[in-house]
Structures are given as C-alpha cells and as structure tokens.
Amino acid sequence: MISTQTLQNVAEELMAKAAIEIPDDYLAGVKGMAETEEGDLSAFVLRAMLENYEAAKEDRRAMCADTGVPRWFVKLGNEARIEGGPVALEAALRRATASATHEIPLRPNRVHPLWRTDHNNNVGLNAPEIDYSFEPEANWIDLTAVHKGGLFGTDYRMLFPGDGIDGIKRFLLDTLIAFGKRGLACQPAIVGIGLGGSKDTCMVLGKQAACLRTVGNRNPDPRIAALEMELKDLGNSIGMGAMGFVGSSMVIDCHIEAGFTHTGGMPMSVHAFCLSSRRATARVHADGGIDYRTDPKWFTPYMRRETVEWQTDPASGARSA
Amino acid sequence: MADRSSKRRTLRLKTPISAEDIADFRLGDVVYLDGLIYTGREGVYKRVVDEGAELPVDPAQVGNVNFHCSPAAAVREDGSYNVGAVTATASFRFAKWLDRWFEISGCKVIIGKGGMTSEAYRKHLVPQGAVYLTTVGYGTGALLGRGIKRVVAAHWLEDLGIAQAMWVFEVENFGPFLVESDLQGNSLFERANAEVAKNLDALYEGLKPPVMSRYGETDDRKDELI
Structure with missing residues (x-):
C-alpha cells in the first residue's frame, strides 16, 4: 500500500527537480550543438543557456520564469495499491502543484481562458492535466512532472x-x-x-x-x-x-x-x-522506496502493443522504452 | 566551439540609460544593466493607457527601462517577496499601447521576448528615441533572477496578480540582453529572417503540394480547400 502523503511529498520534490534541473540527456544535446554551431549569434545563445542551467542548479531557482502549464503523467503498475485510491492520488498531485508553486517559487501561469481568474497556484478548472497509463506485473507507481511552455x-x-x-x-x-x-x-x-x-x-x-x-x-x-x-x-x-x-x-x-x-x-x-525541457520522474515502490530519474520510460512495450492480446514476454525482443 | 564572441561588444550600463548610450547601440551588442527597472505588460498598459489610471509611482524615479516580464515570484507570509526566475514574454502583442505609454512614462528602452517588426519600431520607438533589447534563449530565467538584488515595490499586486503587477526591481549585472533595434528602426531578427529566407525555396524543392489546403495557406474565405 502506497501512502498518499508519500505521493504528495514525492510530487512536490518532482515539481522542484523539473523546474530547476535540466535533464542530462537534453543538456548533453545542447552541449553538442554548442560545439558544432557555426552561426555566431546562435552559438552565443546556446552558451548563455548552458550558463543558465548551471545558475539554476547553483541557486536552486527555476531555469525559466515561464512555468508553462505544469502537468502530470502517472504510470500505475497493475498490482500497485494506493491508500485512498485514485481519488487520493489526484488530490495529492493537485496539492503538490499548489504548494510547490508557492515554495519554489513558480509563476502562477494558469488562468481561466475567458475571465483570466488566477488562483495563484497553477491549479484550476481541468488543471493540472493528469494523464494515465498502466504497466502489467508491476506494483510501483511512476510519477512524471512536466513543465512545458x-x-x-x-x-x-x-x-x-x-x-x-x-x-x-x-x-x-x-x-x-x-x-x-x-x-x-x-x-x-x-x-x-x-x-x-x-x-x-x-x-x-x-x-x-x-x-x-x-x-x-x-x-x-x-x-x-x-x-x-x-x-x-x-x-x-x-x-x-x-x-x-x-x-x-x-x-x-x-x-x-x-x-x-x-x-x-x-x-x-x-x-x-523547448530550451527549458523540464521533466522529472520518480518511481514509488510498494514498500515506500523512492527512485528519482530523468527518463520517464513512458513508452513501454505494453504502451506500444499492436494487437488484441498482450504477451508479457514477447518473443520479438522489441523491448524498448 | 565556434567562438566568435570577440566580434561582439559587451556593454554594462546604468539605468536610466542615457540618450548617448542608446545612440551608440549596434544591433547584436550584448548588454548588462545596473540600477532600477520595472515590469509592465497588458495589465498595466490597459489600466494606464486605456483607462487613464495614474501610474502608482513617478516614472522618473524607477528608471527608463520597461521589462515585458512576469517573474516567478511569491509573497511570503511576512509580506516580503521571493523572486525566483525571471524571463520575458512576447512583445509583439503590446505595440498598440506603446505610443501613449512612452509619452506617459518617459520609457526609452523596452526589454522583452522576440522583438517587434521594424515597421513597429519606426512607428512607435524611433520617434521617441527608444530601442528594444531582447532577452536571450529563451530564457535565461535563472541568470536574470540572480541579477535582481531587491524588490523595490510590487504595485497593483492585489488587483492585477503576480504576473501582471508592476514590479520595480533593483538589479546588478542584469542580463544578458541583445540589442534588437536601433534608432533607425532596424531589427536584428529581421536581418536573420532575410538570411534564412534565401534557403527556403531549396528546402521545399521536390516536395509535392498537399492533397488538401487549409485556411491559413489562403486568406480568401471564398476559396475551396480541395
């Protein structure tokens, strides 16, 4: 049984990690481009961004002030059990979004499309989005925070x-x-x-x-x-x-x-x-253990299944996340 | 790394920025600022320009640099401010307010994202002796946040909210910015667009036309899409 307090704590940490720490794979990509870019202004911009990623980590401040629209991707192991059920999970993610917005701080970007009402916490009508997927034979929950412009x-x-x-x-x-x-x-x-x-x-x-x-x-x-x-x-x-x-x-x-x-x-x-590609993932295990990472591993073979039945150990060997 | 930055001038200037400094700007110069700057975007413009509200502070007291920005900020329980990252918002949406805004505020430098058209520069900025600096990236939110030494005030915070309030910041080594427009109304971005455009025909060469067009490719509402 995974406690909802654990999920909320992890979600708050993920909001901060996503906002502050550029993922290593993206950082390596920008560094590679900065080395090969021949355009002098474009190269100047890439170098400034590399400096910005460092400043964000050193100061523990968000890398970009435009929080985008903070949102969640949840992969539920088929055997995972949540204290309070999926409703409690959603409540934990909404609470974490609101508290992290104030604590980090993030810009409260989310407003009503017509009335421009701002709750100052990035939570509102249909916000944040929570997308779900499932994984067979697993008892963990993967939470991924994404802040995309x-x-x-x-x-x-x-x-x-x-x-x-x-x-x-x-x-x-x-x-x-x-x-x-x-x-x-x-x-x-x-x-x-x-x-x-x-x-x-x-x-x-x-x-x-x-x-x-x-x-x-x-x-x-x-x-x-x-x-x-x-x-x-x-x-x-x-x-x-x-x-x-x-x-x-x-x-x-x-x-x-x-x-x-x-x-x-x-x-x-x-x-x-964008240049502030903000994502962070954590696996919350059934025993309460937590592993943070930057690869969401969202597109599992199960996600990409092509036919009626799903085989847990495909002979094709096309396992790739 | 293709480092040709030696060609690029780096300027560190105090606000308010003098007419001499502005006249000396060349497109592509890198600029860092010290002193006071303020934020103002549609919320402030609507209130001041459209509704005729008095500015909450004497503009001569807060520098002549208007930043198109909403900070990632929060108000602590004791009323103090926690400013994290700071990046600009796209400026092209604000051109319609600028004539009156320049007259009211005495602003000479706009900082924002993406610039405006050279037509807008010639119409709104050049007659006022004003220029446009663009943020870099976008955006260097952490570097700019680091450059803010103090929140002097957050005017209209209650009414307009964190994103639209008129923030006054004391800044130090605040940047980098690139000079995007000059006193002739030239645009660094448009110069880049013209270079990129030379390659576009070759890129599309050999690609067959789409089966169905769509509005956006034609402005004539009487056209069929098939």
Missing part, C-alpha cells in the same frame, strides 16, 4: 495517405519555420510528432513523444527510427538556429509516435519541447 511551436494538420512522407516533411518545415523565426518556439527543441490516431490522440501522442522520451532514444520500429533521424536532419538544415538566428541548432532530437488511424487519413501533430 504553451504558446508557440505546436500545430496540427489532417494529412492524407497520398501526401506521404513529402506531406510530413512539408508540414514539419512549415511549423518549424513559422515558429522558429525570432525563436518563438524557444529552439533548439525536442520535436515530438504524433502520426495517426484520432485528432485528439494524434495531439496526445505528439506531446508525449516530445516530453516523455529522452534525447537519443529511438522508436523500436526501424523504419520510424530512420524517419526520426531524417526529420531531425531536415529541421537542422533549414539554416535557422537558436532565437531564429542564422545557424543549424533547431532540433535536438525528433521523436515520432504512431497510432492506428482512419483508413482515409494521416493526421499529424508537431510539438516542440
């Missing part, structure tokens, strides 16, 4: 099978160029692409691909993995770098997640997880 860099388009890979490239270029100018997308970014599903699923898959996979991680389908690399290179060949200055630092990595879709369509979404 919310205004620029994301778009959706209904493509058709006849558009093919050309259509995917065209829409990606349209999005990166439009939001890359003046650096509105806060690039270089982890670009997440959702392909297929219904419209809402397509947006969710792309968002999760951007926020919940690490730099260097590849889709287990080798053809999709190859497309990820091709689209990453395409983005970095635009001639645009950080803040829209001349350069090549646009896409730190590209992640694609696919879902079976309507036979007549190929919906696509693009999401940019």
